[in-house]
Amino acid sequence: MESEIQLLRQAREFNEEALAAIFDTYYRPLYRYLYHQTGHVQTAEDLTAKVFQRFLEALHKGQGPEKNLKAWLFKVAHHLAIDELRRFALRDHMPLDEQLIDVKLGMDEHLYITHETERVHLALNKLTPQQRAVIILHFLEGLENAEIAHILHSTIGAVKALQHRALATLRRQLIPDPVEGEPNEQPVL
Amino acid sequence: MNNQSFEEQITNAMRNIPEPNPAKESATRATFLAEARHMREHPYRLWQHPHSRKWMIAAAAILIFLIGGFALSVQNIRQANSDATVQAEVIPPDNNPSLHQGLTPTPTQEQIGASPITAENAAQVVELQRFGTGTMNGAVWSPDGKELALYGALGIWFYDTSDFDTAPRFVESDTYINDAAYSPNGSLFAVATNDGSVNLLETNIGTLKMKIEAHQGRALHLAFSPDSQIIASTGDEDKSVRVWSVETGRELIVFSDFFANPMSVEALSFSPDGITLAAAGMRDIYTPVDREGFSRWSVQPAVLVWDIEQKNLVTTLLGMDERISGLAYSNDSKQIAASTWNDSIYIWNIGKNSAAIQNEPLISLRDSVNQLNGIDYSPTEDILASVSFGGQVQLWSVADQETTETLPIEFDGEYIRFDNPVGVEFSPDGQKLAAWDLDGPVIIWNISPTGDSSVATIIRAFNDPFTVISASSDDSRVAAGTQIGYVAVWDLQTGELTANWSPDEPNTFLYDIQFKPNSPLLAIGLQGGEKGLDIWDTSNSGETVPEFATDYLNPTTISTGYIAAQVAFNPDGSQMVSAGAFSEDILTLWDVASGEPRGSLNIPNSSSSFYLISDLIFSPDNKTVIFVQTESRALIVWDSTNPEEYHLVEGHSGYVRAIAITADGTMLASVDMEQNLILWDTATWQEIAYIKHIGGNSALAFSQDGQLLAIAGYDGEIYLWNVSSQSLVTTLHGHTTQVTDMVFTHDGTRLISSSFDGTVRVWGLQ
Incomplete structure (x- = not known):
């Protein structure tokens, strides 16, 4: 500091x-x-x-x-x-x-990662700008909630709420509903 | 990957994004440091400091006052003289959606440019015709409910509410209108404009009474006091709320430094009892000890309420977790409601004489669907109306704290595209409700107390922004398309709208349109429609419409089938080339007669299929196709007679934005994001000229003799350059915002441009 x-x-x-x-x-x-x-x-x-x-x-x-x-x-x-x-x-x-492909990877991996990455990007795109901001700033840039609250002109409680709702939305988008009769698998992107 | 937590998987996916362009990063760094050096050598002068400037302005104002008063610079807002000049129209709900005819009178044959535009005469080029009614920003009812005024990029349309089918009275504005309001006594109509002024118009004759130079930057919002004696306005750059005398134009009160940043003032409203004025925005808030035990400053959404007579802040309403999108007082002035960008409406009780402070909301109504964009209180009932992204318009019972009705967005089963409503307002008697959409339509409902409200009228007098245009090869018509997929065709001789096309499905995105040479057929590249590559006969000519066999083409990332991001015909129209959006087949050459593909360009092991082709030309030599991709500094030249053959032409330091070729095909111009232009010899692909900072880059067009180059700017201006002398000949002013596409007619007499301002303009010599 x-x-x-x-x-x-x-x-x-x-x-x-x-x-x-x-x-x-x-x-x-x-x-x-x-x-x-x-x-x-x-x-x-x-x-x-x-x-x-x-x-x-x-x-x-x-x-x-x-x-x-x-x-x-x-x-x-x-x-x-x-x-x-x-x-x-x-x-x-x-x-x-x-451009979503890492040139060092093989083609199969390209396709897989590209597909999964795109799904995440599309899911992120469905969030509100504020929700997206919280997800990016917290998980990708490692900012504290207090810092994010300052950036978003908001309160820490509101940031937590935004994060909770954003993650819930992302889960809904990215994790398929379990097939009836089968156990719910680990999240698969 | 599955062993990772969900959050880790999200984070990893977020890391996998395209790297920024290293050259651009380096250039930005160099510019940043150079500007810093300049600033170090040129310190900020005292008079530039906001506080010093405030005192100096105050001193100057006192001096002016002492020597005799204010001088008001009044700039005319022009009124269209007669109904004959106004062709904005109301389309009955049972008609198909359509775009609209020009605002300007249909030109006579003599008015239409007869001589080709050249570098020598370009300085005399003027606007000859205008098509489209521009984009709209909002609507406001007159106090007696007899008029509904719609305001937009070009001016104000006053509709007679007893007969929406009658053409509205139009008052043109030469500046962009951000907000408008009737005075409660009905005598004045005020507009807040992009040049920072508040203009007061006499409603009975439409002439300008007064222009108040109200704000630095833009004037954003307006509100009249109930007695019509004062008007309040907000500005963006100066972050202030200012109160003016309607009679004299004198500034009565300034509430400044209440908001946190220039873009933070979101809404403004006078209480119906005239005691208080409320503004919504982002406010610096000091919390002595917060929940985590720290005292700190933070910026939060807030509604500030001032007592007008006492000229002081009486309360700050807090408790919202998102930016505010709308603000309204209840009819009895006892409540204030605010809608926010998430999905909530907050309501506060305001105490007697507004002095009592309750800064936590009384009620939080939650719309479970989408971002709220605006609210309004009914003037007669305990009801709130709200609009949200996705097209939902709802009525709420404030007492019961629940939604009572979701208004229908259809009429006799007709689909009304209403995806982005941004505002809502009750009529003064509370029996009608108007809501308006960024993409044009205004819907008016009859409000029913029994919960079965119905659509009364739909006004479709406004355009979505135009993004692409094409002129037919006989110069008889011009087609223009909007992002949401509407295409309009005008007769260039008569100025009449002759045809329009709209997609069958919602959520469409139009990429490109192109007339087939010597034909009224128009190729359309569209995402989200029934077909991604369609052909439309614009004049029902009966010419055989080819069906392109796109089924075998494999889109890479989109499951909706083949989408043509760009289309171009060869000079005789026998072949067409299309660029696939998100397709492994970057380019496909088609036989137009049979609809069968003749070849494709596919660059193996290249990630370039993920790019969009942003511009595409079929050379007059009938075999060469030149195109650019959204994230590329190179032009790609493809020999369509030998699909394996392509080569890159490099020279730009920034991403190439647009290209144009001369009619004889010997010279090509390309412009990049840094507004640097290169002229190329197409025989050798050597640079003929490199011109820096030409002023624009959103579109290019060569005159027919190749000696004049039109360059479109983001600011709405069109720059005409002499190619031989590489000098600017003239600048065409007219569009109020970014020019998106341009084309010279084939006889060279006219330049046609489209813009985000919702108009297509025809330029030429008178």
């Missing part, structure tokens, strides 16, 4: 090394978050660039994060994603234009 505060102090002075470190630390996580929210590589890239632009503008005006840089950046990213979704209703019209 101390090092982050120090990093922020240097960033406020537009120290290039500090800013580069911030960029290198957060570009990919922010991109991941925005990709999952918008479902589109270029949109995610553009919005990630915009997050950093907002960061600089805030610093320039003497504003921006005081302590929790990560939460501040994700909060901006969340706003941008919500605005984007509202503007273009991307959730409803998102093309599946992603």
Whole structure:
């Protein structure tokens, strides 16, 4: 935490090394978050660039994060994603234009993983933006509920509720109903 | 994988996403650091600081006041002069959905451009025709219930509610309207616009009474006081709620710094008793000790209620776990209701004189279906109406805390596409309810106290945004398609809508349309319809409509069959090439007469089948097909006479967004996401020119002589470039938001453009 505060102090002075470190630390996580929210590589890239632009503008005006840089950046990213979704209703019209195959895997594994990954992505796509945000930020980016509550302008209780409902929705989407007479198997994606 | 927990499996799947483009990441990093250097060298000046600026503005205002008052800059909102100029129409419910004729008068033959557009005369190009009525944002009833005003991207349509079949009175606006309201005494109609102003119109004559420069950035919401003496407005960038004198335009009160960020003010409402004003948004809230024992600041959805006479905040209503989408006072001013982006309506009791504070909601009504987008209280009954994504419109009994009726979305069995309703409002007598959808339709119900409400009228006078266009090769007609699958065809000579097409099924997505050369047949690429590659005879010509044998083509990821993301014909129309969406067969060449495939391009062991083809051209040489994919920096050139032959043309640093080829096929233009343009010699595929930052990239079109290139921008402007001198000739202003597609007519006299503003515009020389 101390090092982050120090990093922020240097960033406020537009120290290039500090800013580069911030960029290198957060570009990919922010991109991941925005990709999952918008479902589109270029949109995610553009919005990630915009997050950093907002960061600089805030610093320039003497504003921006005081302590929790990560939460501040994700909060901006969340706003941008919500605005984007509202503007273009991307959730409803998102093309599946992603490259989903790991080139190191064999073709059978490609097909399997691609299929399973797509199912998860499609299921995520059926969540509300807030629910999706909670799932991504908590499970993928490892943020605490308090941090997520800050990002989503919400309370910890509400975040927990959102997470519970999101997981329940994902389970409904991804886990097939048990066949009558057979025991319920482990979840299969 | 099955040994992992469910959460781990989800997390692993989420990790498996496309990597960002390293070059773009590197460029973003460089730009970020360069901007930082610039900012370090150019510190933020004192007058730019919000607090300093506030004082300076205040000082300036006092000075202006002292020397004699305010100067109001009034910009005209033009009123269409007669019904003859207005062709917005109401389609009776029993008719098929249709798109609508132009707002502008049908041009005479003399008005239609007679000379080809060239680089030399491009500066004289003007808008000649406009088709489509634009997109709509909302609706509001007049206080006497005799009018229903619908406002949208192009202006305001005042409907006579006793006769919805009569063409509405239209008032055009040159700025985008975000909100509108009648004054309760009925004398004024106010609009909040994208340029930050609040415009007051005289309702009886439709002329502008006053333009208030209300906000920095956009003006988003409006509310009149019950005595019609003051009007309140919210802005996005300045995060403020401002209260104005309707008589003088003078600012009476500013409530600023209550909201957390520029996009956070969501709704605004005056109490019917005129005592309080409520605004909904995201608010910084300080919690002295929260449930985990920490004191902290957080940003939460909140409804702020101010006492107008005392000019102070009297309560902050909390307890919601999602952003607020709608806000309404009960008729007796004793309750406030807010709908949120999850699925709840929250209701608070407001004490006498609004002073009593109860910031936890009294009731939380839960709509189990979907995200709520808006609410309204009945003016006569203890009933709330709500709309939610998916098209559900419900009535709620506040006393019983339960839904009493889900309103029908059909009329005589007719399917009404109403997927994205975003607003709802009761008529002043409470006997009718209007709800409106982002994709165009406005439905008006007769509300029944016995729970059997019925659809009274459907207004389909508005378009979904147009995304693709195609002109017939004889230049007699132009077709335009919208994302949800409507296609309209207009006669370019008369300006009349001659045909329209809509999909049989809901949840469709239209990718592309293309006229067959020398024919009225239109190829349609669609997802979610009965066919993913369809042909429509736009003029019932009787020409044989080919059936394409798509069954054998294997879609990779979608189980709904083959979907054509792009279609293009060769110059004589004997062949067609289609690009499959999510298909292993990236390109398929068809014999149009028989509908049989002649060959396919399949790139083995490539992940490129997961990309969409975003643009596709059949070269005038009859054999070469050039296309680009959504996530690629290269053009792919395919020799259709030898399906195994393809090669990449590289040169762009960003993903290629659009391509266009000259009529003689010798030069091709491509533009990337970074708005850099390359002109290519198609004989050698060498670069002729590389032009940086051309201003747009959403579509390209060459004039017939190949010397003028039209470039479409996200801002609604069209840039016309001289190809030889590589210089900008002129900019065409008209569309209010992103231009999505463009085409020059084959005689070269007109440029046709489509836009997200819901219009198709024809440009040429007068």
